[in-house]
Amino acid sequence: MSITINIWINEERYEKLQKAGLANMAEEALAGLKVIKVPCTEEQKDKVLKVFPTAKYDSATTKSIELLPREVKDKIFDLVVEKQSIDVMDDFLKNY
């Protein structure tokens, strides 16, 4: 299982994805809430954890990076829409 950052997609975000033609990127998570799993390499993960000290990597269960600041996740979502791709972590980390 690869390392991911989970971006939650509610109705509002789903509309944005649809407009960008990206609706199929979102997977069903729970009761209509969807998720985009933005992939991270080992190196990207390490950098994320270094840059955002509150973040934790859940190696045991979900293999996801949790507890990232809300604004960071918002930014990653915006990047996904802008780049029309989920492979955005290199771009995202450039600024840090």
Add this chain to the structure above:
Amino acid sequence: MTYIGHGGKEIVERVLEPEKAAEAIKGLTPVPIRGQIAREIIDIAYGFFTPLEGFMTRADVEGVCNEMKLANGVLWPIPIVFDISTEEINEKGIKEGDKLLLTYQDKPMAILEVEEIFTYDKQEMAQKVYGTTEDKHPGVARTYNYKDKFIGGKITLVNPPKINPPFDEFFFTPKQLRQKFAEKGWQRIVAHQTRNVPHTGHEWLMKGAWLSTHGELPVEKTLTGVLVNAIIGEKRKGDYIDEAIVLCHDVLRKAGYFREDVHLTSITLWDMRYAGPKEAVFHAILRSNLGLTHHMFGRDHAGVGTYYDPYDAHRIFDQIPEGALNIKPIRVLAWWYCPICGEVTYSGLCGHKEHSQNFSGTLIRSIIQDGVKPPRLIFRPEVFDLIMECAEKYGFGSAFVTDKYLKERNPVFSLPDMKY
């Protein structure tokens, strides 16, 4: 109105009148206490822990550890002890027969009658109560952190605490709560134990438990109620903040997801031991003292890590002798979301297990962390908005406990100034 609590013992409030209290504490040796002990004093003094009148003696602890019974034979699963160091005992010259003035927040709080000073093997206590001696278990760690001696003896509250907002409207003593139930005309009341903000999975757990509890009773009048009883105690980083837990449960009724006449929110002061099945029995005792008739137990009640099987806390009630406990367990499985049924449904009824979507704690926390408003099938919008509001108002921007919250939060209760 009768106030008979656990073990068939009358609920007695051990609280002195203010004039008598000032007189009674004159000249007593002051002993400062920590939060856990202060909370347990309140519990003992108002009868939450009936039939306990104070901290346990050695015979009680021995009985609890070995047979899950107090020295008087009443069912009891978790030691309630007052720990103190040998140095402090020597320094203050404390001996059996003394009375001590326990102080908290630099104010007088209670009198402790020193009936017995004793030691107890903490590893043995841990093994017997928690089934493990590993200090990774938070209950075991708490046991190991006890100082080297214990004092057993009665407690009398001399300075009743003032419960601070927003908790004040949710704190009821066992007697007050029983009066409240009588006013509402409830004949049966089912407890929902919580340390969470409620998603719809919790809401349905409560609704399902209400239906089970109501059973064969007539339906024209509301004879059955749900009592949300939030456990308020020592917080750990990452827990939900207390204010969000209590207020969000209450908003379920205010916003009409529960009728006004079937639901009540309340708090009990208690530091979770995570003793799984033993703690389930303890919670049942506590709620029977509050006047409840039924107690819902879900998956892995009061468990931690993989120390207990998820249904150990259900099975333990099969071993409790008839009449030892005056409250019935309502044993339930989880509710999940089923995309085929198109609703949140009971896992014991829905036949689409392979399609089911669980309310995983990690997922729910992640949604809240990100502030992404989920569909109303996961969180009622009023609840989710209130979580966000509580984060701003009480949590320094977070719905979860942070270092800042631990340091700077408003205390749940304060002790008033007292002249003596």
